Amino acid sequence: MKIEVLGRQNPWWTNLSNIERDPFIEEYNASPIKWRPSFLDSLKLEKDVVYIIYGPRQIGKTTSFKLIIKDLLSKKNIKPKQVLYLNCEEVAPPSPQNLAQLLDDYISWVRIDSSERLFIFIDEATYLKDWERGIKILSDRGRLKKITLLATGSHVMGLRRGAERLPGRRGREVELDIFLLPLNFREYIAINKPELRVNLPVLLNWDLNSIFKSIQEISLFAEFINPLFESFLRTGGFLRSIRDWVSLGQIKADVYRLYKDAFIADLIRVGRRETIFKELAQWILWKRQNPFEWTDAARETYVGTYPTVREYIEDGEAAFVWDIFYKVKEIGKPFRAPRSPKKVNFKDPFIFHSIRAWALGYQNPNQAAEDFLKEPSNIGYIVENVVASHLKRLKSSEIFYWRNGGEIDFVIYKNGKKISLIEVKYQAKINPENAKILKKWGGGIILTRNFLHLEKNILFAPVQYFLALLQTI
Numbered sequence: 339m340k341i342e343v344l345g346r347q348n349p350w351w352t353n354l355s356n357i358e359r360d361p362f363i364e365e366y367n368a369s370p371i372k373w374r375p376s377f378l379d380s381l382k383l384e385k386d387v388v389y390i391i392y393g394p395r396q397i398g399k400t401t402s403f404k405l406i407i408k409d410l411l412s413k414k415n416i417k418p419k420q421v422l423y424l425n426c427e428e429v430a431p432p433s434p435q436n437l438a439q440l441l442d443d444y445i446s447w448v449r450i451d452s453s454e455r456l457f458i459f460i461d462e463a464t465y466l467k468d469w470e471r472g473i474k475i476l477s478d479r480g481r482l483k484k485i486t487l488l489a490t491g492s493h494v495m496g497l498r499r500g501a502e503r504l505p506g507r508r509g510r511e512v513e514l515d516i517f518l519l520p521l522n523f524r525e526y527i528a529i530n531k532p533e534l535r536v537n538l539p540v541l542l543n544w545d546l547n548s549i550f551k552s553i554q555e556i557s558l559f560a561e562f563i564n565p566l567f568e569s570f571l572r573t574g575g576f577l578r579s580i581r582d583w584v585s586l587g588q589i590k591a592d593v594y595r596l597y598k599d600a601f602i603a604d605l606i607r608v609g610r611r612e613t614i615f616k617e618l619a620q621w622i623l624w625k626r627q628n629p630f631e632w633t634d635a636a637r638e639t640y641v642g643t644y645p646t647v648r649e650y651i652e653d654g655e656a657a658f659v660w661d662i663f664y665k666v667k668e669i670g671k672p673f674r675a676p677r678s679p680k681k682v683n684f685k686d687p688f689i690f691h692s693i694r695a696w697a698l699g700y701q702n703p704n705q706a707a708e709d710f711l712k713e714p715s716n717i718g719y720i721v722e723n724v725v726a727s728h729l730k731r732l733k734s735s736e737i738f739y740w741r742n743g744g745e746i747d748f749v750i751y752k753n754g755k756k757i758s759l760i761e762v763k764y765q766a767k768i769n770p771e772n773a774k775i776l777k778k779w780g781g782g783i784i785l786t787r788n789f790l791h792l793e794k795n796i797l798f799a800p801v802q803y804f805l806a807l808l809q810t811i
Contacts (some may be wrong), residue, residue, distance in 0.1 A: 341443065341444070341447055343429070344424070344429075344440075344444060345420065347424060347425060347428065347429070348418075348422060348423055349422050350407075350411060350418045350421070351418050354418055355409050356413060357404070357407060357411055357412070358408075360404050360408075360491070362400055362401045362404040363401075363404050363405070363408060365401070366401055366404075366405070367756075369577070369581060370581060371529055371530075371577060371580050371581050371584060372529070373398070373400055373521065373525070373529050373577060375398065375518055377391075377402075377407060377518070377579065378402060378406060378409075378514045379388035380513070381488075382404070382486075383406075383457065383486050384455070384486070384681070386482060386483060386484065386485060386486065387486060387487070387514060388473065388482075388488075388489065388514065389486075389487070389488040389514055389515075389516060390463075390488070390489050390490075390491075390514065390515055390516070391488060391489070391490040391491075391516045391517075391518055392490075392491065392515065392516065392517045392518065393490070393492065393517060393519055393658065393782060394492055394519070394520070394597075394600070394601065394657065394658035394685075394689075395600030395601065395603070395604065396487065396576065396578065396596060396597055396600050397492075397518055397519065397520065397576065398518060398577060399461065399490040399518055400425075400461055400490075402518065403423065403459045403461060403490070404423075404556045406459070406488075407421055407423060407457075407459065410457060411764060415457075415566070416454075416457065417452065417454065418532045419448050419449065419452075420452070420454055420455065420456050420457060421456075421457045421459075422441075422456065422457070422458045422459065423459045423461065424440075424441075424458070424459065424460050424461065425461040425462060426460060426461065426462050426463055426465040426466045427461070427462040427465045433466075434466070434468045434469060434470075434471035434472035434475065435471075435472065435475065436472075437466060437469060437472030437473075438471075438472040438473075438475035438476050438689050440498075440528050441458065441472070441476055441481075442476060442479075442481060442714055444458075444796065445476075445481055445485070447543060453484070454484070455484045455485065455486065456484065456485045456486070457486050457487075458485060458486070458487045458488070459484075459487075459488050460487065460488070460489040460490070461489075461490050462490060462492065463489040463490060463491045464491035464492065465491075465607070466605075469489070473487065473489075477478065480591060487491060487611070490518075492533075492600070492604050492657065492658070517731075517790075517811045519538075519575070519658070519685075519731065519810075519811070520546060520574055520575030520576055520685065520686040520688070520689075520806060521574075521575030521576075521577075521580075521801070521806040522575060522728055522731065522809075522810045523566075523567065523570055523724070523728065523806055523807070523808070524538065524805070524806050524807070524808060524809060524810075525575065526566065526570050526580075527562075527563060527566055527574060527806060529580070530566055530580075530584075531562050531566070534559055534562060537555075537559065538556060538559075538806055538807070539552040539555050539807060540552075540807060540809055541807040541808055541809070544750075544757045544758045546555065546781070546783070546792060546796075546797045547792070548793065549783070549797060549799070549804075549807070550790075550792040550797055550799070552807055553790060553799050553800070553803045553804060554790070556803040556807065557790065557800070557803055563802055563803065563806060566800075566802075567802035567805075569583055570687065570724075571687050571711060571717065571720050571721070571724070572589070572687065572688075572707055572708075573589065573687070573688055573690070574686040574687040574688030574689060574690075575686055575688070576597065576688050577684070578593050578596070578597075578673060579593055579597075579688045582609070583646070586782075588704045589688075589703075589704050589707075590704070591702065591703055591704065594691065594692045594694075594695055594696075594703040594704070595703075596663035597688065597689065597692045598692045598693060598695075598696045601657055601658075601659055601689070601692075601693070602615070604657045605650075605653055605654070607659055608653060609648060610649075610653055612641075614641055614646070615650055615654070616648060616696070617639050617640060617641060617696050618635060618641060618647065618650050618651065618654075619654075619693050619694075619696075619697040620641065620697045621635055621638060621639050621699060622635075622651075622660075622682050623693075623694055623698065626719055627681060627683075627719065627722060628681075629665065629678075629679030629681050629739070629741065630679055630680060630681075631644075631677075631679050631680075632644035632645075632647045632648045632651075632680075633647075635647040635651075637718060643804045651680075651682065654682075658685050658689075659684070659685060659689060659693060660683060660684045660685055660689075661682070661683050661685060661727060661730045662680055662681070662682055663680065663681040663682075663683060663726065663730075663737065663738065663739050663748075664678055664681075664738055664739075665678035665739055665740065665741060666682060666739070666740055666749050669740055669746075669749060669756065669759075669779055670756060671754075672736045672738065672751035672754060672756075674738065679741075681739055683722070683726035683727060683730075684723045684727070685727050686727060687720055687723070687724060690712070690720065690723060691703060691707040694706065694707075694710070695707070698805065708764075710792060712793055714765075717764065718762075718764040718765065721762060721764040721785075722747065722762045722764070723803055724801075724805065725747075725748070725760070725762050725801060726747075726748070726807070728805055728808050728810055729748055729750060729760070731810035731811050732750070732808070732810055732811075733754050733810070733811055734752055734753070735750055735751065735757075736750075736751045736752075737749070737750055737751075738751075740759075744774070744775040744778075745775070746759050746760075746761060746775060746776070746779070746782075747760060747761050747762050748760040748761075751799060758782055759776055759779055759780075759781070759782030759783070759785060760782060760783045760784075760785065760787045761775075761776060761782065761783070761784045761785070762784075762801065763784050763785065763786055764785070764786065764787050765786070765787060766787060768784065768786055768789050768798060769786045772784055773793075773796045774797075776796055777795070777796065780795060781794070781795025781796050782795075782796065782797075783796075783797045783799060783804070784796065784797070784798050784799070785799060785800070785801040785804055786798050786799065786801065787800065788800050789802070790803075
């Protein structure tokens with residue numbers, strides 16, 4: 339590929355001020371809701387590393403790249419040609435070898451006049467099958483010296499496989515894998531009420547007395563946090579849906595379609611059929627939180643065999659549509675029960691509403707979401723999904739569910755040790771029976787609608803205040 343073709347994606351090469359007219363930068367500057375991901379300030383851009391950034395489509399990966407590029411050009415005084423942005427979806431090199439040749443040509447071209455550090459941004463790397471082989475070719479040739487490389491993708495399996503195939507070639511930094519996910523509720527509060535950012539305590543340990551005191555502090559801001567939680571159950575953590583809600587009081591149909599189409603496109607790209615995924619989504623929406631076997635879905639749908647069911651549901655997880663939770667074999671140890679039933683929880687409320695409107699054929703997805711949330715049991719279902727996604731994103735933690743003569747929604751382990759048990763009871767009235775199984779296993783947390791109370795080894799806490807404590811990846 340010739341350099342002039344790359345120039346179309348790198349307009350700052352000819353005029354530094356063009357970065358200010360980049361559509362992603364312009365949209366960011368014009369937005370009433372701005373979010374600068376925290377990872378941007380922790381990157382070691384002065385080192386020879388290969389960062390891989392994981393996240394769903396339309397989450398802000400490209401905007402993050404453009405913000406980094408803008409900072410390099412305007413604040414770090416990096417020369418424009420030292421920065422290469424390559425969107426594989428637009429250029430689509432047909433093979434890893436061609437990608438290696440394209441980058442090699444660029445490196446040779448720039449280093450005719452300079453030996454300074456280069457910064458290479460490869461967007462939507464998973465659009466190119468075996469993209470990592472192109473990087474490996476360059477690394478093995480010694481061509482990645484004094485180069486900082488960042489790659490993104492929206493299908494986690496493709497990126498992870500790429501990372502696994504680059505052993506010893508990504509540098510020595512610890513945090514080279516970065517997840518850019520929908521805003522969690524704590525971040526949602528921060529962008530809607532920035533003045534609360536410094537006033538929200540953080541969950542530092544799982545001591546119930548400490549959590550109780552922190553939640554008491556957070557409850558002082560109930561007049562702000564409670565309505566924000568209600569809106570979060572509609573918008574989720576996606577900036578476009580949040581912006582619509584803030585400016586219009588509703589979310590436009592094209593925003594629902596945008597995200598749904600993005601998720602489906604990723605699944606189609608890895609060889610999945612939209613009709614099959616739609617039928618499985620319908621079945622999961624009907625099944626809700628009930629644990630199920632792969633064979634249940636195969637028997638109750640027209641998908642086919644249980645291996646096909648498993649592949650599609652696991653690909654849905656890889657595309658950030660939902661998370662799969664497994665039963666723990668023994669409560670004291672973080673080992674998955676072999677062949678145990680699974681649970682599926684949607685990754686984000688807006689993802690849920692988008693997929694539901696598409697799978698069930700609603701013409702007005704915003705109205706469908708509003709109607710759904712009028713039913714208390716439906717709200718409880720969404721809330722449990724929100725709790726699941728937040729817990730799944732806790733650093734260095736493993737999350738399971740337990741069922742044996744009773745059920746515990748979430749069993750949390752860290753470093754192989756059980757650290758907490760959590761039940762979600764988003765209902766108007768809490769009774770002693772709700773705590774029976776947690777007491778049996780030494781206590782834990784019951785997340786409620788509005789009841790806050792600490793009783794020996796059981797903490798009853800409003801779910802919105804608990805979520806506001808959590809800093810997640």
